[in-house]
Amino acid sequence: xxxxxxxxxxxxxxxxxxxxxxxxxxxxxxxxxxxxxxxxxxxxxxxxxxxxxxxxxxxxxxxxxxxxxxxxxxxxxxxxxxxxxxxxxxxxxxxxxxxxxxxxxxxxxxxxxxxxxxxxxxxxxxxxxxxxxxxxxxxxxxxxxxxxxxxxxxxxxxxxxxxxxxxxxxxxxxxxxxxx
Amino acid sequence: xxxxxxxxxxxxxxxxxxxxxxxxxxxxxxxxxxxxxxxxxxxxxxxxxxxxxxxxxxxxxxxxxxxxxxxxxxxxxxxxxxxxxxxxxxxxxxxxxxxxxxxxxxxxxxxxxxxxxxxxxxxxxxxxxxxxxxxxxxx
Amino acid sequence: xxxxxxxxxxxxxxxxxxxxxxxxxxxxxxxxxxxxxxxxxxxxxxxxxxxxxxxxxxxxxxxxxxxxxxxxxxxxxxxxxxxxxxxxxxxxxxxxxxxxxxxxxxxxxxxxxxxxxxxxxxxxxxxxxxxxxxxxxxxxxxxxxxxxxxxxxxxxxxxxxxxxxxxxxxxxxxxxxxxxxxxxxxxxxxxxxxxxxxxxxxxxxxxxxxxxxxxxxxxxxxxxxxxxxxxxxxxxxxxxxxxxxxxxxxxxxxxxxxxxxxxxxxxxxxxxxxxxxxxxxxxxxxxxxxxxxxxxxxxxxxxxxxxxxxxxxxxxxxxxxxxxxxxxxxxxxxxxxxxxxxxxxxxxxxxxxxxxxxxxxxxxxxxxxxxxxxx
Numbered sequence: 001x002x003x004x005x006x007x008x009x010x011x012x013x014x015x016x017x018x019x020x021x022x023x024x025x026x027x028x029x030x031x032x033x034x035x036x037x038x039x040x041x042x043x044x045x046x047x048x049x050x051x052x053x054x055x056x057x058x059x060x061x062x063x064x065x066x067x068x069x070x071x072x073x074x075x076x077x078x079x080x081x082x083x084x085x086x087x088x089x090x091x092x093x094x095x096x097x098x099x100x101x102x103x104x105x106x107x108x109x110x111x112x113x114x115x116x117x118x119x120x121x122x123x124x125x126x127x128x129x130x131x132x133x134x135x136x137x138x139x140x141x142x143x144x145x146x147x148x149x150x151x152x153x154x155x156x157x158x159x160x161x162x163x164x165x166x167x168x169x170x171x172x173x174x175x176x177x178x179x180x
Numbered sequence: 181x182x183x184x185x186x187x188x189x190x191x192x193x194x195x196x197x198x199x200x201x202x203x204x205x206x207x208x209x210x211x212x213x214x215x216x217x218x219x220x221x222x223x224x225x226x227x228x229x230x231x232x233x234x235x236x237x238x239x240x241x242x243x244x245x246x247x248x249x250x251x252x253x254x255x256x257x258x259x260x261x262x263x264x265x266x267x268x269x270x271x272x273x274x275x276x277x278x279x280x281x282x283x284x285x286x287x288x289x290x291x292x293x294x295x296x297x298x299x300x301x302x303x304x305x306x307x308x309x310x311x312x313x314x315x316x317x318x319x
Numbered sequence: 320x321x322x323x324x325x326x327x328x329x330x331x332x333x334x335x336x337x338x339x340x341x342x343x344x345x346x347x348x349x350x351x352x353x354x355x356x357x358x359x360x361x362x363x364x365x366x367x368x369x370x371x372x373x374x375x376x377x378x379x380x381x382x383x384x385x386x387x388x389x390x391x392x393x394x395x396x397x398x399x400x401x402x403x404x405x406x407x408x409x410x411x412x413x414x415x416x417x418x419x420x421x422x423x424x425x426x427x428x429x430x431x432x433x434x435x436x437x438x439x440x441x442x443x444x445x446x447x448x449x450x451x452x453x454x455x456x457x458x459x460x461x462x463x464x465x466x467x468x469x470x471x472x473x474x475x476x477x478x479x480x481x482x483x484x485x486x487x488x489x490x491x492x493x494x495x496x497x498x499x500x501x502x503x504x505x506x507x508x509x510x511x512x513x514x515x516x517x518x519x520x521x522x523x524x525x526x527x528x529x530x531x532x533x534x535x536x537x538x539x540x541x542x543x544x545x546x547x548x549x550x551x552x553x554x555x556x557x558x559x560x561x562x563x564x565x566x567x568x569x570x571x572x573x574x575x576x577x578x579x580x581x582x583x584x585x586x587x588x589x590x591x592x593x594x595x596x597x598x599x600x601x602x603x604x605x606x607x608x609x610x611x612x613x614x615x616x617x618x619x620x621x622x623x624x625x626x627x628x629x630x631x632x633x634x635x636x637x638x639x640x641x642x643x644x645x646x647x648x649x650x651x652x653x654x655x656x657x658x659x660x661x662x663x664x665x666x667x668x669x670x671x672x673x674x675x676x677x678x679x680x681x682x683x684x685x686x687x688x689x690x691x692x693x694x
Contacts, residue, residue, distance in 0.1 A: 071491070
């Protein structure tokens with residue numbers, strides 16, 4: 001019973017926030033709807049029983065990435081954050097002009113077709129589960145896996161983070177010689 | 181499809197719901213109890229008595245963004261370290277302590293070298309020794 | 320479901336018998352209803368407690384600051400002025416709700432909501448006593464750190480939506496401060512997780528005991544330093560002096576909540592005072608032994624609950640007093656000092672503590688300093 005409440009609330013939050021994020025004209029509002037959508041996804045993870053991943057989603061995305069995006073928007077400034085075009089194509093919650101719309105629809109159609117053909121083959125051979133497996137805490141299992149089978153991935157992820165850190169620091173460094 | 185054991189998370193939803201109800205309740209109470217007489221002078225944003233010129237939204241210095249980026253890196257690092265920290269004690273009792281210690285330390289060491297590099301090159305300073313000029317540099 | 324408040328009360332025979340007889344009388348199983356009812360009762364009780372703590376926090380602040388500054392403080396409303404917070408609350412509700420022109424309406428409404436949402440959601444896992452914990456999640460500690468970061472978004476939005484240069488500055492600095500100080504908090508908590516091997520509050524508290532020599536703060540020298548790092552970084556996370564530059568009264572005219580009036584400002588202030596309680600509560604649970612009675616006195620019985628609750632609240636209020644004391648003793652830090660303290664002092668010290676705790680675990684097999692001395 002609670003599973004259904006959790007799943008429906010999270011799904012509504014995710015989809016509703018995503019639609020609003022695309023619809024709104026204000027950039028900062030759209031970032032806040034992204035926040036709502038990410039919280040919804042955390043709820044979806046929780047309904048599947050992945051408690052550690054859900055809390056990680058909130059910690060990294062909601063607590064970090066959204067604030068970073070807001071900082072980035074404030075960094076680039078701009079008069080207001082509202083786009084002002086009012087042509088008929090802008091009233092539909094999609095972005096772009098006629099040419100990009102046609103190309104995007106074509107690409108989407110091809111993509112969906114290929115995915116559908118692939119997935120039909122998979123779905124026809126798999127039995128749908130009747131019960132989601134019972135929730136059990138997952139942190140210890142993830143820890144054991146990280147140390148034993150995925151230890152190399154664990155270390156490589158730290159190298160990846162190091163690369164991101166140094167790259168960000170270098171890009172954001174002020175250029176010498178631009179004056180005072 | 182149901183998942184009985186998920187009910188252990190119900191208090192979280194209940195507390196979130198109470199927060200929403202409290203917020204709405206407080207606003208409704210204020211709507212009934214407080215006056216509402218908007219007036220051009222009252223609605224002006226506060227600027228110590230002067231009239232504000234232009235909007236408040238101007239470009240900000242890049243150091244906020246650098247702080248945000250470094251925070252994200254450390255956040256992801258600590259999230260990756262949490263499962264290993266949880267399993268540490270069990271592994272020590274199983275006798276594999278030094279093995280996990282080496283894994284843990286190499287992870288931390290790689291990130292320490294990152295922060296040491298940023299420190300040395302002056303990226304962690306809030307006030308840089310040479311300023312970045314840009315078109316409108318507030319703060 | 321045994322880990323929740325309902326599960327704890329179901330361990331006692333008289334409640335089990337009552338539910339069994341009720342179920343057989345009505346016809347369907349009453350256990351789930353009992354759980355939900357306990358959750359609701361507990362949640363409402365916690366909300367009432369929070370409102371009182373938030374209000375009394377303002378009163379305590381005024382009285383203690385008056386004491387430090389050799390004056391009297393509020394003493395008119397009620398005996399010793401103790402009903403002052405009710406008077407303040409009523410005053411705030413009757414003030415007009417002004418929205419500055421040009422402000423972003425949706426975000427202006429959303430900012431105090433995010434602060435209150437983030438702070439209230441943490442109370443589902445705070446261990447008030449052995450049974451009076453709403454739920455004992457297996458990832459309780461991690462969940463608390465994660466959901467408390469919503470307050471940073473709320474502060475930034477409060478500053479942004481006000482269309483005032485002071486508020487925006489306060490909001491940006493506040494968000495930068497909150498996210499920076501989350502790192503020493505997370506790493507200090509991680510050194511405790513290392514020592515105890517679990518992310519749930521009750522397990523960490525059960526590994527300590529009532530007597531001070533078993534508290535985690537005295538477990539090894541690294542956790543001793545770690546407590547102070549956690550406390551200082553937690554202070555900074557709540558935007559509390561001497562780290563209160565985002566709301567500095569003399570510099571930014573109240574910073575990110577300049578343009579908020581009436582009950583909206585009240586909600587921001589309430590969120591701040593409750594967050595101090597959360598930070599103190601977390602420090603007490605992880606480092607100072609939580610709700611443990613000395614010698615596991617009456618462990619597991621119903622009679623021990625009020626005593627454990629009293630011990631937890633006593634320790635937390637002591638830390639609350641220290642927080643207020645610090646505010647009125649130290650001068651405010653400058654913006655660059657703030658960031659320097661975090662990134663150049665607290666974070667390296669926290670990482671050093673983490674490595675030290677890891678080495679201690681491996682070398683001494685997790686025994687505390689006291690255990691090593693005695694054996």
